[in-house]
Amino acid sequence: MMSEPILEVKNLKISFKTLEDPVHAIRDVSFTLNKGETLAIVGESGSGKSVSTKAITRLLPKKVTQITGGEILYEGQDLLKISDNDMTHIRGKEIAMIFQDPMTSLNPVMTVGKQIAESLQVHHGLAAGEAMEEAKNMMAKVGITQVEVKSQQYPHQFSGGMRQRVMIALALACKPKILIADEPTTALDVTIQAQIIELMNSLKDEFDTSLIFITHDLGVVANVADRVAVMYAGKIVEHGSVNEVFYHPQHPYTWGLLASMPSLSLEDADFYTIPGSPPNMMHLQKGDPFAPRNQYALAIDFVEEPPLFKVTDTHFAATWLLDERAPKIQPPDEIQRRFNVFHSLNREVINL
Numbered sequence: 001m002m003s004e005p006i007l008e009v010k011n012l013k014i015s016f017k018t019l020e021d022p023v024h025a026i027r028d029v030s031f032t033l034n035k036g037e038t039l040a041i042v043g044e045s046g047s048g049k050s051v052s053t054k055a056i057t058r059l060l061p062k063k064v065t066q067i068t069g070g071e072i073l074y075e076g077q078d079l080l081k082i083s084d085n086d087m088t089h090i091r092g093k094e095i096a097m098i099f100q101d102p103m104t105s106l107n108p109v110m111t112v113g114k115q116i117a118e119s120l121q122v123h124h125g126l127a128a129g130e131a132m133e134e135a136k137n138m139m140a141k142v143g144i145t146q147v148e149v150k151s152q153q154y155p156h157q158f159s160g161g162m163r164q165r166v167m168i169a170l171a172l173a174c175k176p177k178i179l180i181a182d183e184p185t186t187a188l189d190v191t192i193q194a195q196i197i198e199l200m201n202s203l204k205d206e207f208d209t210s211l212i213f214i215t216h217d218l219g220v221v222a223n224v225a226d227r228v229a230v231m232y233a234g235k236i237v238e239h240g241s242v243n244e245v246f247y248h249p250q251h252p253y254t255w256g257l258l259a260s261m262p263s264l265s266l267e268d269a270d271f272y273t274i275p276g277s278p279p280n281m282m283h284l285q286k287g288d289p290f291a292p293r294n295q296y297a298l299a300i301d302f303v304e305e306p307p308l309f310k311v312t313d314t315h316f317a318a319t320w321l322l323d324e325r326a327p328k329i330q331p332p333d334e335i336q337r338r339f340n341v342f343h344s345l346n347r348e349v350i351n352l
């Protein structure tokens, strides 16, 4: 795996103006997307996944959005500083997005073939006929059959799964360098979800695209991601390789997400769920916003937010439990089981 960065988000801070106080939606978020990799961003609803990625394509509502700090570096330029015109060239052509509900991105009164073709005409300057041929090729690539007929149909004539395939065809037609998929499979049933994820994985490799995959469902992450970033209350609270986050998680919030995942091997384990609900981002209390829900919280959690502690060169977690002065605690059974898997995985690697 190459580890050359294609996108670097550094110390991003975003607030929204409201009729009351501002909502501090993104509170100092940094992450890197490397060329060719898939980065999954996970977290509960409202944690800031969509806002931080919409900032990349500058799709946040201008009137109410205040970007109060940070930079978004793509190929050496700060996307927060370039002109609207330059951004229009990058959006769609170099950085494309797929959303949970394709109907919000597809034009309901234009045939799907025409929509894909139009994007190729605008971004790649293809002539109409050539663009339509390429559009049909893309539709076939994403597994749509009878493309001569289907390319003449409108979005409402497609099922949910097929519509998502159309969105993928539209997003990848211009061969973007980065694809941001925001909950692309959430509205689909489990079998179709698996098919769409497999499709995105194979096309991403074929097109040499780097992928940011946003989801609240850790279950789908294992099948797509190289690295995982876990968000809570507008911050990344843990990030690492998929094995590190799945089998050696350090943050009690990640423990909660993992332990509440349905699993076949959990019959005897004590179920650990995250009590309470996410904080009000308008009025955050002093200390770690996760503290009131954290059964492993220390006194300091109610006073000061933890920094990201380094676990390995590739793994970081923002929990005071990693401070050398913290008491040693016993993680929940399910997490201990994962630690054992992690240690046996590592032993296998060492013995190779």
Ligand SMILES: Nc1ncnc2c1ncn2[C@@H]1O[C@H](COP(=O)(O)OP(=O)(O)OP(=O)(O)O)[C@@H](O)[C@H]1O
Residues within 6 Å of the ligand: 016, 017, 018, 023, 025, 043, 044, 045, 046, 047, 048, 049, 050, 051, 052, 061, 064, 216, 281
């Ligand atoms: N236009 C807006 N005005 C005010 N607050 C906003 C606006 N857009 C987003 N927010 C707030 O920003 C925070 C982060 O929202 P975001 O949509 O990024 O969360 P998310 O993790 O993607 O959740 P979901 O999975 O529900 O989409 C939330 O508290 C949300 O209410």
